[in-house]
Amino acid sequence: MNQSFLDTPIEYVKGVGPSRADAFKSELGIYKMSDLLEYYPFRHIDRTVFHTVTSIDSEAFSIQLKGRIVRLKELGTGRATRLSATFQDDTGQIELLWFKGIKWVKPKIKADLEYVIYGKPTQFKGTWNIAHPDLEVASNVEKLEGGRFQAVYSSSEKLGKKGLNSAGISKVLRNAIAQLPANIEETLPESMIASLGFPSRRTAIINMHAPQRIEDYLAALERLKFEELFFLQLVLLRQKLVNTKRTLGARFPKVGELFTDFYQKHLGFELTGAQKRVMKEVRLDVNSGYHMNRLIQGDVGSGKTIVALLAGLLAIDNGYQVCLMAPTEILAQQHYEGFQKMLAELPAKVALLTGSVKTAARRAIHEGLESGEINILIGTHALIEPKVKFKCLGMAIIDEQHRFGVAQRAKLWAKATLPPHVLVMTATPIPRTLAMTMYGDLDISVIDELPPGRKAIKTVHRTDAHRLSVFAFLKDEIKKGRQVYVVYPLIEESQSMDYKDLMDGYESISRSFPMPEYQISILHGKMKPEDKDYEMKRFARGETQLLVATTVIEVGVNVPNASVMVIESTERFGLSQLHQLRGRVGRGAEQSYCILMSGQKLSSDARTRIKTMCDTNDGFKISEVDLELRGPGDIMGTQQSGLMNFKLANLATDQVLLSRARQVAIALIDEDPDLTDPKNSLIAIGLKKALKQRKDWSKIS
Ligand code: ADP
Numbered sequence: 278m279n280q281s282f283l284d285t286p287i288e289y290v291k292g293v294g295p296s297r298a299d300a301f302k303s304e305l306g307i308y309k310m311s312d313l314l315e316y317y318p319f320r321h322i323d324r325t326v327f328h329t330v331t332s333i334d335s336e337a338f339s340i341q342l343k344g345r346i347v348r349l350k351e352l353g354t355g356r357a358t359r360l361s362a363t364f365q366d367d368t369g370q371i372e373l374l375w376f377k378g379i380k381w382v383k384p385k386i387k388a389d390l391e392y393v394i395y396g397k398p399t400q401f402k403g404t405w406n407i408a409h410p411d412l413e414v415a416s417n418v419e420k421l422e423g424g425r426f427q428a429v430y431s432s433s434e435k436l437g438k439k440g441l442n443s444a445g446i447s448k449v450l451r452n453a454i455a456q457l458p459a460n461i462e463e464t465l466p467e468s469m470i471a472s473l474g475f476p477s478r479r480t481a482i483i484n485m486h487a488p489q490r491i492e493d494y495l496a497a498l499e500r501l502k503f504e505e506l507f508f509l510q511l512v513l514l515r516q517k518l519v520n521t522k523r524t525l526g527a528r529f530p531k532v533g534e535l536f537t538d539f540y541q542k543h544l545g546f547e548l549t550g551a552q553k554r555v556m557k558e559v560r561l562d563v564n565s566g567y568h569m570n571r572l573i574q575g576d577v578g579s580g581k582t583i584v585a586l587l588a589g590l591l592a593i594d595n596g597y598q599v600c601l602m603a604p605t606e607i608l609a610q611q612h613y614e615g616f617q618k619m620l621a622e623l624p625a626k627v628a629l630l631t632g633s634v635k636t637a638a639r640r641a642i643h644e645g646l647e648s649g650e651i652n653i654l655i656g657t658h659a660l661i662e663p664k665v666k667f668k669c670l671g672m673a674i675i676d677e678q679h680r681f682g683v684a685q686r687a688k689l690w691a692k693a694t695l696p697p698h699v700l701v702m703t704a705t706p707i708p709r710t711l712a713m714t715m716y717g718d719l720d721i722s723v724i725d726e727l728p729p730g731r732k733a734i735k736t737v738h739r740t741d742a743h744r745l746s747v748f749a750f751l752k753d754e755i756k757k758g759r760q761v762y763v764v765y766p767l768i769e770e771s772q773s774m775d776y777k778d779l780m781d782g783y784e785s786i787s788r789s790f791p792m793p794e795y796q797i798s799i800l801h802g803k804m805k806p807e808d809k810d811y812e813m814k815r816f817a818r819g820e821t822q823l824l825v826a827t828t829v830i831e832v833g834v835n836v837p838n839a840s841v842m843v844i845e846s847t848e849r850f851g852l853s854q855l856h857q858l859r860g861r862v863g864r865g866a867e868q869s870y871c872i873l874m875s876g877q878k879l880s881s882d883a884r885t886r887i888k889t890m891c892d893t894n895d896g897f898k899i900s901e902v903d904l905e906l907r908g909p910g911d912i913m914g915t916q917q918s919g920l921m922n923f924k925l926a927n928l929a930t931d932q933v934l935l936s937r938a939r940q941v942a943i944a945l946i947d948e949d950p951d952l953t954d955p956k957n958s959l960i961a962i963g964l965k966k967a968l969k970q971r972k973d974w975s976k977i978s
């Protein structure tokens with residue numbers, strides 16, 4: 278090891294000094310040698326390969342050209358100002374464009390000088406151009422040190438003023454690397470590096486900044502990304518070990534009368550293979566003597582509720598109570614009605630507790646819970662209030678958990694002597710490897726099969742210009758006895774603009790679908806719970822044919838006769854939300870439709886979202902696209918993304934490596950859970966560091 282070298286303060290690194298050190302610290306958070314060495318370039322330019330203007334045929338890659346600038350002009354005014362240069366090599370001409378930094382670029386460009394430019398060509402109306410290319414005087418490029426590849430670092434104006442533009446940073450790094458001692462600190466054990474075929478850490482660092490061959494760079498990148506993912510997995514696995522494996526839980530050894538009776542006489546259909554598999558996983562968990570912490574991922578309509586119910590019956594058969602927490606009153610109500618119907622002929626008592634339950638009724642529920650008379654409590658946040666006490670809570674089922682905070686889940690814990698088994702259901706499927714990382718402390722079950730006989734929902738995109746034909750289609754469907762949802766975006770329930778959109782929409786629909794022939798329900802966040810409930814019920818009973826609503830109907834609502842989902846201003850919805858909304862139809866035997874309405878002008882992301890929706894009904898595929906569009910940080914929310922602060926790895930694109938890192942971490946933890954084996958001492962050090970870096974990844978228990 279050579280820790281003292283890595284700890285060298287940045288001001289003492291050759292070519293830095295006090296003034297540049299200040300800039301390094303304030304602009305890039307680089308305080309010492311190790312920070313500098315880990316400031317990786319964002320790309321390398323291969324200085325040996327030149328294209329020619331006439332050979333450009335792809336937008337896929339950045340390319341290098343050598344030639345002169347024969348014309349330069351500023352076009353447009355104000356914010357639309359741009360700088361256009363005509364670049365010419367031996368084969369032809371191409372336009373270079375700058376939209377920003379014109380003042381800075383313009384004086385740098387001289388006639389009579391030969392330049393090397395580097396950038397990504399794009400085709401516009403049949404001709405090629407390059408926007409914001411790197412521009413170097415050719416004679417300077419020939420003098421560039423550092424071998425064939427030129428590393429490009431991101432810099433800032435402040436750094437640039439101190440000579441630390443990309444080339445300047447590159448020079449400082451070359452100095453640092455030249456001094457790199459032979460015994461630089463390793464972070465992974467020798468044996469692991471060898472078995473994975475990775476370069477040493479020293480080699481990896483050198484090849485990140487100054488590779489001789491592109492393969493060397495890629496190998497270095499892989500090793501360093503692996504390291505990031507590996508230590509993250511270790512953190513999560515260790516946490517899971519502490520939270521789950523070592524936490525005792527109630528044992529449910531018995532498959533009792535309630536379960537058997539329901540399964541044999543009242544279920545009314547055969548479980549799908551996926552549902553059976555997940556049930557098996559749950560049963561193993563609850564009979565292990567340890568605490569269950571399981572996430573069930575399943576697309577909308579895959580039948581998660583029935584699995585939850587069966588798991589609940591298992592708890593009751595073994596003398597425990599169950600609670601089911603839903604994110605909204607409407608959903609809690611629906612679960613309550615569903616459970617009551619399914620359990621009507623069985624000796625299991627179900628109660629509903631939401632914010633709108635009156636005091637007297639509430640008191641009766643509290644008593645029933647404490648005496649043990651109530652077996653299943655269904656509700657919203659109301660059921661985690663301290664006043665709610667159970668005689669013997671054995672299982673907590675949480676529907677659509679992304680709406681529940683970690684702190685709220687912790688409150689549930691306080692309600693039993695042994696922590697209740699936890700089953701979380703989510704209809705926002707995400708790629709498995711990512712799920713393992715997001716919910717590292719949960720075991721994951723996947724229901725990846727829909728009940729038989731479902732017809733795929735047909736999804737189309739229509740612009741506002743097609744509104745008349747869309748309305749005509751709705752009338753046809755209504756004539757056949759179907760029902761229709763029309764959904765408006767409402768990002769924040771309080772946004773009055775959105776509310777106005779909804780009301781305008783409602784009025785226009787009322788005009789096109791006049792009473793008494795048509796009955797319309799309306800549902801939005803500003804309504805009182807009783808009114809929402811009333812409107813929802815009218816629609817569910819088939820008394821109204823159209824339900825005009827904001828996204829309050831997003832999750833879980835189940836009206837099998839509704840077969841058309843019209844989404845207004847589709848461009849304002851995220852992909853997972855659209856998929857959730859579409860999942861409200863296609864629940865009955867009829868062919869269902871989803872009509873995505875939008876304006877003419879769409880951003881390219883909105884276009885991709887709409888196209889994805891039209892192309893597939895598969896929630897997992899949709900979530901992969903979502904992941905690519907938004908990045909994992911957004912999907913996971915800020916709280917968890919702190920954990921994902923990688924320098925190099927990317928959860929969306931490095932899933933294969935992520936799986937590998939996880940496998941290696943699992944094998945390691947199996948063999949040496951406390952990392953006490955001397956051969957794992959480096960890993961123990963790395964884990965400690967990773968744990969320290971983790972911000973407030975608050976525990977669930
Ligand atoms: P989600 O996973 O979206 O919560 P639900 O549990 O609401 O899905 O199930 C959707 C519908 O499918 C319900 O009406 C349910 O009764 C039905 N269902 C569930 N499992 C099966 C099955 N194995 N066979 C037939 N229908 C099923």
Ligand code: MG
Nearest residue numbers: 581582676833
């Ligand atoms: Mg559901």
